Amino acid sequence: MSGRLIIMTEEESMEAALEPLLAKIIPGTSAKQHWIILAHEGRRDLERSFPRKFRAWQERDAQFLILRDNDGAECTEMKQRLVDLTPASVGRPTPIIRIVCQELEGWFLGDLDAVSAAYPKAKRHQRFKTIAKRDPDTLTNASQLTQEITGTGAKVLRARQIAEFMDPSSNRSKSFQVFKKSVEDFFRPPPPKH
Numbered sequence: 001m002s003g004r005l006i007i008m009t010e011e012e013s014m015e016a017a018l019e020p021l022l023a024k025i026i027p028g029t030s031a032k033q034h035w036i037i038l039a040h041e042g043r044r045d046l047e048r049s050f051p052r053k054f055r056a057w058q059e060r061d062a063q064f065l066i067l068r069d070n071d072g073a074e075c076t077e078m079k080q081r082l083v084d085l086t087p088a089s090v091g092r093p094t095p096i097i098r099i100v101c102q103e104l105e106g107w108f109l110g111d112l113d114a115v116s117a118a119y120p121k122a123k124r125h126q127r128f129k130t131i132a133k134r135d136p137d138t139l140t141n142a143s144q145l146t147q148e149i150t151g152t153g154a155k156v157l158r159a160r161q162i163a164e165f166m167d168p169s170s171n172r173s174k175s176f177q178v179f180k181k182s183v184e185d186f187f188r189p190p191p192p193k194h
Contacts, residue, residue, distance in 0.1 A: 003061030
C-alpha cells in the first residue's frame with residue numbers, strides 16, 4: 001500500500017455499511033488516514049462525479065475503487081461503461097471497479113446471522129429460511145426482501161446496523177467476496193525485495 005483508497009459509492013447506504021465493514025476487513029486502518037468513502041445520490045450522480053474527482057484528486061498515489069449496484073444490468077457492460085468514463089493520462093492507476101450483485105442488500109442477505117443479530121424478528125419471518133437457500137447475488141429483489149424481513153425501510157440505518165454484525169469472511173455473496181479481496185489486496189504489504 002502506498003496511498004489512500006478512495007471508495008466512491010452509488011448511495012449513502014453503501015457508505016453506512018462500508019464504515020464498519022472496512023474496519024473488519026482491514027484491521028488497524030482508519031477512515032481519512034487510510035481510506036475515504038465518497039457517497040453519491042444514485043448511479044447518475046456517481047457517473048457524473050467520478051471522472052471529475054478522479055482527474056482533480058491531488059494525491060497521485062491514491063487508488064480509486066468505484067462501487068455500484070448491478071440492478072439487473074449486464075456486469076461486463078456496466079464495468080466497461082465505468083472504465084470508458086475514466087479520464088486518461090492522469091498519472092494514477094486505473095480505478096478498481098466492483099459491482100454489487102444485484103443490490104447492496106444482497107450482501108446483507110449473504111450473512112443472515114448478521115441480519116438476525118441486528119433484527120431478531122427477521123429469523124421468524126416466513127421467507128427467512130427460503131432466502132437462506134438462495135444465492136444472494138441472484139436476488140433481484142434483495143432490497144424488498146430485506147425490508148420485509150427486518151420490518152424497516154430505513155435503508156441507511158438498516159445498512160449500518162446489519163454491517164455492524166457482519167462477518168466478512170463467511171459472507172455467501174460472491175460479489176462481496178470479490179470486493180473484500182480487492183480491498184485486502186490494496187492494503188497487503190508488498191513482498192520483500194531480494
